[in-house]
Amino acid sequence: MSIEIINDDCARVIPMLPKVHLTITSPPYNLNKTASGGGSSKRSYEGWYPDDLPESEYQEQQKSVISSLRERTEGSVFYNHRIRYAWHSRNKYRTANxxxxxxxxxxxxxxxxxxxxxxxxxxGHANGRFRLADERIYQIGKPHVFTDYGWTTVWSITPTRNEGHVCSFPEDLVERCILSSSNEGDTILDPYMGSGTVGVVAKRLGRKFIGIEREKSYCELAQRRIFSNQTPCLTVAEQPHDH
Ligand SMILES: C[S@@+](CC[C@H](N)C(=O)[O-])C[C@H]1O[C@@H](n2cnc3c(N)ncnc32)[C@H](O)[C@@H]1O
Known part of the structure; x- marks a missing residue:
């Protein structure tokens, strides 16, 4: 089954991709983690990827990425994000309350x-607010196929950690997106691939995979997870794909 890992900026690469059947992704949340917290909290974010844009620029960037994903995706784009409060990031660009x-x-x-x-x-508690216990997954556009497993719109799934990436997807979450909205042999895209969880599950479920990730170390981690140390296939996209 074809698996491709591309070490590059997804905004540059997505327009060059062939059509895919389904996209599943979780972008950076613009949390400015490297600047947040102090003490042990600060240490735990060492090595975090850059995640620190003026909020309006961030939102325009995300709109543009979603638009190009929709152009390249035949079925749905699953896009994971969350509510953020100003407290959460201590982002210098955000206002309080x-x-x-x-x-x-x-x-x-x-x-x-x-x-x-x-x-x-x-x-953690949100500085005088109730504890945040949810994220959102937006399924954008109608799926090209749909299999009903009886799942509702509330998914209780425990987050996973310690995959060598600070915010990797739980495999169960990815599995629901893939099983409900694609067929065996379809191509699944994750333009913000991180540790490659979408690729791991896509491969296990007999789907093809294209992953894009800007940080080389995460590409290498994803490659190890997906291939169990076999078949290096890291590429940097320079030419439009012709397949
Ligand atoms: C929320 S994490 C994704 C985690 C992933 N779902 C997993 O299971 O590991 C977002 C990832 O996007 C990467 N990233 C940020 N900006 C990017 C860009 N412009 N192009 C490609 N990757 C980018 C970050 O390095 C980070 O690994």
Whole structure:
């Protein structure tokens, strides 16, 4: 089954890709983690990828990436994001007492379904607010196929850690997206691949995979996870694909 890992900026590469059947992704959340916290919290974010844009620039960038993903994806784009409060990031660009909701930049896209990912009560208290225990998964555009497993729009799935990446997807979450909305042999894209969880599950379920990731060390990690140390296939996209 074809698996391709591309070490590059997804904004540059997506327009050069062949058509895929399904996209599943979780972008950086613009949390400015390297600057957040102090003491042990700061240490735990050492090595975090750059995640620190002025919020308006971030939202425009995400809109543009989603638009190009929709052009390249035959079925749905599953796009994972979350509500952010100003407290959360201590981001110097944000003002206090403000909520940032993904629908602020996604409301013009044809959202087919909104899924609440109930992660459990694992986050810290939100500085006088109730603890945040959910993320959102937006299924943008109608799936090209749909298999009904009886799942509702609330998915209670415990987050995974310690894959060598600070925020890897749980495999169960990816499995639901793939099983419900693709066929065996389809191509699945993750433009913000991270540790490659979408690739791991796609391969296990007999799907092809294209992963894009800007950080070389994460590409290498994904490659190890997907191939169990076999068949290096890291590429940097320079030419449009012709398949
Ligand atoms: C939220 S993480 C994705 C984690 C992934 N779902 C997993 O299971 O490991 C976002 C990833 O996007 C990468 N990234 C950020 N900006 C990027 C860009 N412009 N192009 C490609 N990758 C990017 C980051 O390095 C990070 O690994």
């Amino acid at each position: 403000k909520i940032y909701h993904p629908l602020q930049w996604m409301s013009d896209f044809p959202i087919w379904c909104e899924i609440i990912w109930h992660r459990g009560g694992t986050t």
